[in-house]
Amino acid sequence: MNYCSKCGSRVFSKIPEGDNRERKICENCSHIFYESSKIVVVCIPQWQDRILLCRRAIEPRKGHWCLPGGYLETGETLEEGAQREVYEETFATVENLKLFSKADLIHLNLIMFCFLGQMKDETFGTGEECLEVRLFEVPELQQMELAFNAHRLSMEAFSQSPESGNIHSFRIEED
Ligand SMILES: [Zn+2]
Incomplete structure (x- = not known):
């Protein structure tokens, strides 16, 4: 500025x-x-035992898989922001959101809140910012390199214990 x-x-x-x-x-x-820092909201959308991920059509990390998410807008709650971002990127509707993890991205002046969300049904599509959207089994995810450290750490924590309960907290200084 x-x-x-x-x-x-x-x-x-x-x-x-x-x-x-x-x-x-x-x-x-x-x-x-x-x-002050901006807020990013992301979601781990669950459908039965599977998780919905997007492959990025835009930089940074174009072509990599990640959790659906984006910047919180003014006038919406964290949960509403996460639901909106999931819908924009995947056309899936998520409900019953529960906070799962929080990450302080010191190098980017960002704070990320990651929610677990239940997909209302199996409907989803490919939003404008995605090359591809698909459901993954949790064991498949353990082999994958997700686009961002904050997403990676949240999914690792999810693979180990998929229940929300203790909110996982990460301090991240590089991507
Ligand atoms: Zn002035």
């Missing part, structure tokens, strides 16, 4: 008085832009 979203002037980095870290500050109107 180089220009102020309030007045259009240049912004520069400076530690404001009474603060302890650098912020972007507008040289004209002195507005301080505080930045």
Whole structure:
């Protein structure tokens, strides 16, 4: 970000008085832009003993399999965001969402919340951001290299113990 979203002037980095870290500050109107992490919501969609995954049609990690998910929008809960992302990417409807894991992606300023969700029925398709969508048996997943560390760690935890209960928590500093 180089220009102020309030007045259009240049912004520069400076530690404001009474603060302890650098912020972007507008040289004209002195507005301080505080930045915080974004939230990503993903889901482990279950249909009987199988899990629905997508193969990415977009970068990063184009061509790799991953859990359906994306950025939380304003005005929706974490669960609603996860349901929406599953639907956009796979046309599947998931219900009864339960928080399964949380990951702090320090290097990306992201926080990921991963839910278990039950597919309402076996209906699914291939959304715009996917090359392919399909159901996998859990043992098959253990052989797979999922696109992102946060997805990989969540699926490893799921393979070992598919119940939600203790929320798994991961600190991730690289992909
Ligand atoms: Zn300004």
